[in-house]
Amino acid sequence: MKIYSRAQIYEADKITAEKESLPSINLMERAGGYLYEWVHERLQGGKVPIKVFCGIGNNGGDGMVLARYLVENNYNVTTYVVNYNTKRVPDFLEAYDRLKSVTKNWPIVLTEESVLPEISPQDIVIDAIFGIGLNRAPQDWVKKLFSAINASNAYVLSVDIPSGMYMDRSPEEGDVIVLPRFTLSFQAPKLPFFLPATAPFMQAWDILDIGLDPEYLAKTPTDVELIGKQEVIQMYKSRHQFAHKGMFGHSLLIGGSYGKMGAIVLASKAAMRAGSGMVTAYVPQIGVQILQTALPEVMAETDNFNGKVLEEIDFQTEANAIGIGPGMGTDPKTVKAVEGFLKAQKNPMVIDADAINIIAAHPALLEHVPNLSIFTPHLGELERLIGTWKDDFDRLEKTSKFAKTHDIIIVIKGAHTITTHDMKLYINDSGNPGLATAGSGDVLTGVITGLLAQGYHPMEAALMGVYFHGRAADIAINQYGIEGLMAGDVIEFLGRAYMDLFAKPEEPKAP
Numbered sequence: 148m149k150i151y152s153r154a155q156i157y158e159a160d161k162i163t164a165e166k167e168s169l170p171s172i173n174l175m176e177r178a179g180g181y182l183y184e185w186v187h188e189r190l191q192g193g194k195v196p197i198k199v200f201c202g203i204g205n206n207g208g209d210g211m212v213l214a215r216y217l218v219e220n221n222y223n224v225t226t227y228v229v230n231y232n233t234k235r236v237p238d239f240l241e242a243y244d245r246l247k248s249v250t251k252n253w254p255i256v257l258t259e260e261s262v263l264p265e266i267s268p269q270d271i272v273i274d275a276i277f278g279i280g281l282n283r284a285p286q287d288w289v290k291k292l293f294s295a296i297n298a299s300n301a302y303v304l305s306v307d308i309p310s311g312m313y314m315d316r317s318p319e320e321g322d323v324i325v326l327p328r329f330t331l332s333f334q335a336p337k338l339p340f341f342l343p344a345t346a347p348f349m350q351a352w353d354i355l356d357i358g359l360d361p362e363y364l365a366k367t368p369t370d371v372e373l374i375g376k377q378e379v380i381q382m383y384k385s386r387h388q389f390a391h392k393g394m395f396g397h398s399l400l401i402g403g404s405y406g407k408m409g410a411i412v413l414a415s416k417a418a419m420r421a422g423s424g425m426v427t428a429y430v431p432q433i434g435v436q437i438l439q440t441a442l443p444e445v446m447a448e449t450d451n452f453n454g455k456v457l458e459e460i461d462f463q464t465e466a467n468a469i470g471i472g473p474g475m476g477t478d479p480k481t482v483k484a485v486e487g488f489l490k491a492q493k494n495p496m497v498i499d500a501d502a503i504n505i506i507a508a509h510p511a512l513l514e515h516v517p518n519l520s521i522f523t524p525h526l527g528e529l530e531r532l533i534g535t536w537k538d539d540f541d542r543l544e545k546t547s548k549f550a551k552t553h554d555i556i557i558v559i560k561g562a563h564t565i566t567t568h569d570m571k572l573y574i575n576d577s578g579n580p581g582l583a584t585a586g587s588g589d590v591l592t593g594v595i596t597g598l599l600a601q602g603y604h605p606m607e608a609a610l611m612g613v614y615f616h617g618r619a620a621d622i623a624i625n626q627y628g629i630e631g632l633m634a635g636d637v638i639e640f641l642g643r644a645y646m647d648l649f650a651k652p653e654e655p656k657a658p
């Protein structure tokens with residue numbers, strides 16, 4: 148699903164009004180009408196006090212239209228104009244007049260001088276104060292209103308985006324954002340819904356299709372995309388009935404060290420379950436027995452030394468795809484081995500964990516990393532690789548530039564894992580907090596390597612791998628719970644994640 152920028156949403160707005168030869172207020176009427184339907188479906192005429200807070204831009208206009216419908220349908224409504232600016236926009240004013248024409252209870256205008264209204268836990272609050280147009284810090288009294296809404300314990304419904312949330316930067320010291328119980332966003336989700344500093348405000352949300360011009364939406368390329376089941380189905384290649392293991396590639400997982408063999412065991416097993424025809428693990432000698440005992444399906448190769456870490460990376464396996472890093476450590480001997488290894492590689496591979504740390508500490512090695520290789524850092528590893536950042540948006544910009552410069556793919560692991568290549572961002576839609584557990588990154592490396600070995604393009608392998616990993620965890624928590632989930636469980640549910648692509652009815656989604 149495409150995620151449009153603010154400029155693209157405004158453009159879509161404009162083009163829709165032009166094409167339909169309708170004044171733009173009609174689009175606002177439509178948006179407000181859909182908001183009303185959503186509320187009415189749930190309240191069914193119930194007399195709960197509803198407090199509609201409207202700004203003086205188009206978001207406020209949407210709120211005014213909703214308020215008018217509520218009034219017309221005899222709901223118990225009080226409407227407020229949060230008069231944070233003298234420049235009330237024309238469509239807001241029109242919606243304001245239309246509301247005033249249907250009731251004697253005109254909206255209460257709030258200004259800096261006003262005493263803020265009492266909000267009780269029994270109220271329903273509609274937050275239509277700021278939409279995507281917020282471009283500077285609101286005045287203190289407006290922030291106080293946000294805080295009062297948040298402190299009230301009322302049920303808060305935000306229109307389009309929680310007020311106070313910016314489209315292009317994370318909250319800073321002193322910022323206040325409305326914390327809604329639910330957000331109804333128009334037409335498509337917005338980027339901040341998925342970023343660590345702002346996602347916690349999006350406890351529950353849905354999209355309202357307000358009928359923006361489908362042609363514009365379809366033909367406009369976006370810098371950001373949400374990757375879910377529909378996108379993964381497009382990439383998936385089914386196997387014909389008489390397939391044999393030689394057709395599905397040989398994965399080679401390189402890593403492991405004394406005390407950290409589990410990481411490479413997990414990665415190897417995950418590659419197998421992701422569908423790799425064969426898997427070999429290249430590990431230090433002390434790891435061979437562990438590996439072969441844990442995974443009879445996986446072959447082992449080892450270096451010619453007898454140490455606790457890899458001292459050489461020299462293998463016979465003719466691998467279709469390589470994943471390197473899990474449990475490998477950063478011993479100077481291993482660093483040397485990785486250096487030699489990288490210089491000999493031509494094909495895209497998966498680079499994880501200590502392999503990332505080694506490259507971060509020796510940036511000259513980047514030059515030897517094959518194009519389209521997939522880096523899978525968590526935030527700590529990413530920072531070592533690209534340096535520090537100011538906020539979530541800055542991190543995305545710096546990471547995509549870094550990936551572009553080196554022609555690599557970077558998978559930024561997190562609550563919403565974001566993959567970047569060629570200045571585009573792909574946000575993963577599966578997964579749950581159960582994945583914040585030891586070894587889950589090793590599993591991801593195995594899955595992506597396994598997909599790469601099966602002949603998927605590196606971008607497909609990265610996006611599908613991240614999706615299946617999250618989806619397997621979503622299905623697994625129905626059995627283990629979020630706290631109980633272990634990385635190994637995710638591997639056991641990978642098969643179900645594949646089956647779920649075409650399953651009807653769908654496996655239940657994570658809460």
Ligand SMILES: NC(=O)C1=CN([C@@H]2O[C@H](COP(=O)(O)OP(=O)(O)OC[C@H]3O[C@@H](n4cnc5c(N)ncnc54)[C@H](O)[C@@H]3O)[C@@H](O)[C@H]2O)[C@@H](O)CC1
Nearest residue numbers: 160178204205206277278279280281282283284285307333
């Ligand atoms: N295509 C769509 O998605 C549609 C969007 N509509 C609504 O329009 C909204 C965007 O409307 P606007 O662009 O008018 O923006 P907002 O309604 O978010 O209003 C903010 C207005 O105040 C100004 N402003 C920004 N920060 C301020 C601050 N800190 N203090 C004082 N003034 C500030 C801005 O210049 C802007 O005019 C969307 O969020 C949505 O609710 C709907 O009307 C229907 C169609």
Ligand SMILES: [K+]
Nearest residue numbers: 274277306310
């Ligand atoms: K809002």
